[in-house]
Amino acid sequence: MNVHEAITKHSRKQHEHLQTFQELDDERERLIQEAVDRCVRGEPFTTEAINRVTARIIEHAKNGISPLRQFVSEEMIQDYIARLQEK
Numbered sequence: 001m002n003v004h005e006a007i008t009k010h011s012r013k014q015h016e017h018l019q020t021f022q023e024l025d026d027e028r029e030r031l032i033q034e035a036v037d038r039c040v041r042g043e044p045f046t047t048e049a050i051n052r053v054t055a056r057i058i059e060h061a062k063n064g065i066s067p068l069r070q071f072v073s074e075e076m077i078q079d080y081i082a083r084l085q086e087k
Helices: 005-038 049-061 076-087
Strands: none
Touching: 005 049, 005 076
16 A cells, blocks of 8 residues: 555545544534523433433544543533523
């Protein structure tokens, strides 16, 4: 394999890694928004689904160059809403 092919293969692998990260991150953001919406309406909510996706992101990051995300607690959602309501 020549240098050009090796660089192309490496670039393609990085792109695929980041694309998977973006899909996971989009799903995480969607789940966070759902939890925020439920909390604003005074409905019960959990962060279990958010944190399942977060765990997948963390595991995925071990195999490439994607960033990490932190786990989310119910208190974090409530604090976020409180800050929004202060504005």
